[in-house]
Amino acid sequence: MTMMNFTERLMGLQDNLKNFAYQLTANREDAEDLLQDTTLKALDNQEKYLENVNFKGWVFTIMKNIFINNYRKVVRNQTIIDQTEDLYHLNLPQESGFDTPDGSYSVKEIMKAINSFSDEYKIPFSMHVAGYKYQEIADKMHLPIGTVKSRIFFARQRLQENLKDYE
DSSP states (O other): OOHHHHHHHHHHTHHHHHHHHHHHHSSHHHHHHHHHHHHHHHHHTGGGOOTTSOHHHHHHHHHHHHHHHHHHHHHHHHOOOOOSTTOGGGGSOOOOSOSSGGGSOOHHHHHHHHHTSOHHHHHHHHHHHTTOOHHHHHHHHTOOHHHHHHHHHHHHHHHHHHHTTOO
């Protein structure tokens, strides 16, 4: 494949690649960065492309691999290994993700909201939160799996609705 033909095919995929990048990152700027990185990497590795290989699949694989590698790099950079003699860093308080204690719900409030549900919603939802699989809940309650999924979905919606105005 000539350089011109390769470049034309690559530029023809830009819209598809941009959509895929946005699906992976869920952020417009990150998607554009990923698209640029993918395009550059494909151009740099043009000589590695083989004529009998699906071109679109080859480029999308490059994008997916770049995304995975970037994700692993971020996770690796956020991991703290405490190498102090007395493990000082392990004893530091960890961030909860909330700016203030008022930003979180207490377990009592959540349980009160869940317990306000009728048993037909409370039981499958509680089992799901406890780690049971949909099929296990369906078997235990003698219900179709679709009914179990729908009850858990509606319980989750109702819980969100009940707790949305909490101040």
